[in-house]
Amino acid sequence: MTTAPADPLPRALGLLKQVWGYDAFRGVQGEIVRTVVEGGNALVLMPTGGGKSLCYQLPSLLRPGVGIVVSPLIALMKDQVDTLRQLGVRAAFLNSSLSLQETREVEAALMAGSLDLLYVAPERLLLPRTLELLERVDVGLFAIDEAHCVSQWGHDFRPEYQGLRVLPERFPDIPRVALTATADDRTRADILNVLELHGAPQFISSFDRPNIQYRVANKEGPKTQLLDFIVSEHRGDAGIVYCLSRKSVEETAKWLVAQGIDAVPYHAGLSPRERSTAQERFLNEEGLIVCATVAFGMGIDKPNVRFVAHLDLPKSMEGYYQETGRAGRDGLPSTAWMVYGLADVVNVRRMLASSDAPEEVKRVEAGKLDALLTYCEAATCRRQMLLAYFGEDYPLPCGNCDVCLNPPQVRDMTREAQMALSAAIRSGNRFGAAHLTDILLGHSTEKVLAMNHHTLPTFGVGAAHDEKTWRSVIRQLVSLGYLAAGEHHGLSATGKARALLKGETTLALREDTLVPHVTKRERERTRSTAGRAPVDAHDQPLFEALRAWRLGKARELAVPPYVIFTDASLKGIAELRPGSLATLGTVSGVGQRKLADFGDEVLGIVRDHSDGMVRPSRPPTPMELGARSNTAVLGLLKPRPAAPPAPLIDVPTTSEPDPAVADALRDLRKTLARETGLSAFVIFPNAALETLAARQPRSVAHLQGLPGLGPKRIEAYGDRIIEAINAVLDR
Incomplete structure (x- = not known):
């Protein structure tokens, strides 16, 4: 008699909380995770900001072997790897930005089984050397991100993606999951054909982004209209301004700077260093605006982009949806704002007519442009029209677009x-x-x-x-x-x-309605917080203090601020005002790693700004009542043959950290950092070091349950930690 395999979702939910700090899946995420963990293929259509990356990152931790992620942009790889490492996940990438020595180190880690996820550019993946390397290691899954690039009909076609048909040929038994934010029926058929996903379930999430307010206006004086919009609604917010030409990008950025708005240009005509500097500033600074062509954005995971503005007409509804979707990935209120005029329509139509594309492709693209123009001229709810284009019915007007808020005549x-x-x-x-x-x-x-x-x-x-x-x-x-x-x-x-x-x-x-011009005096007087994290006046000082701390911590660790905590998490902290690590751990987006690394500092800021009016938003959970926060998720990470999970054992506690033990652990951490190439805080954080020096565990089993030491760290460094502690105590 055979028993049915265990449902992987309970383990997945535990890991979701432990690593990412989330209590539940969103939409169809859980079903996608179950399908891939159980070895099935899948096609995933999910809007930008809908949580696509979790659909392959989590299965990569649950399945034996390493998850291989095909990603088209270097910036996207680096951003996701930085974020994963901050969460304690062993991730790396292979692309042209690495030196020969760095490439060899990543390949060695891959061969040693020391990676959970490896991001690879399509060109690198298709090299015979890379394919042969992957055939020699244990691969858990293949994830093809931005999968619309597979299709000749995709709105961002990239020929190298066609070569990914090699995956089902050479790795037929390894699950493949293709993910994209937009794909019409023809593009979807191409993806299924190239990646041989015939018969695989198709998970199509709602394309609705309810937190985004869609607005389109007639172009009267685009730069002035843009300035009025930024000053009156999004002063101090991060945003992206899309322009059709490189010249317009540079002129707009220069003009905004002259008006006191912090902005930088980004387009393909700039040098690699200039583009890299602009992108790094956008990721690592608060409130910067990037004026860009469509060359900017697909690799940007920044969650707190509060607005996306178009000074020129995009080429298609797909392009518009992708670009506006880069606003509000954290789920907080954001704006998609666009102005356009007759010249835009004429220019885009002429560019399409004069392109070298085959006539059939031109006809398809012309249809997409017609749909976008109909959307722009709409006298009915824009969200209904946008979702209808992607085959989704939205029964009632949304109440959060310009047409709903100010119906035109x-x-x-x-x-x-x-x-x-x-x-x-x-x-x-x-x-x-x-x-x-x-x-x-x-x-x-x-x-x-x-x-x-x-x-x-x-x-x-x-x-x-x-x-x-x-x-x-x-x-x-x-x-x-x-x-x-x-x-x-x-x-x-x-x-x-x-x-x-x-x-x-x-x-x-x-009938066009002319929006009144905002005078200079009105600009100076207007400081609307529309589009920012919606915290009330009581919580605003604490929220701003947390943002300032986050920026300083991000600079200290050389990572983008949102890698520390998102605005949504800071909002949750400001509203909950936690008084203990256990309570802080209940905030969405605060996983065990972040709790160990930053918990004490965050609690200190909360105490400094607390007025004694702690307002929990839910009944106390077992964690808030003092239960050990990680016992429920021990053993959930991917099992390794060399280190089976040991039973939880209580660890003796001493009152104060032993300085000699602390020094020995610091030395060990430096040694491990040199050996692995990882930052010291990735090996184990200061909170874990101090706890180890105080509790002085004498066996690997005693490491379980200690803050900052999850199963992966114990497996990787546990023996060395115990050796260092015993060497001091046995002198």
């Missing part, structure tokens, strides 16, 4: 549309919007007179409206496909216009 503009289309046709289908507007308004300009257009029947027929109205009508006709942009911005009526001109159909257009 929509009226029948059939007659005006016929006038504009007639002006385009009668003038030869080759003149731009400004000239057509002059014809409609009856302006006898030099060009109008030279072309004899003052004699056209449409000359002056639109004099009842102003120039702004006609600019809006023509922009919407281009956006909706009734007018097409040709060379030199010339506009021509399309086949779609025929029915409208014949009166066989009607057309309702929205």
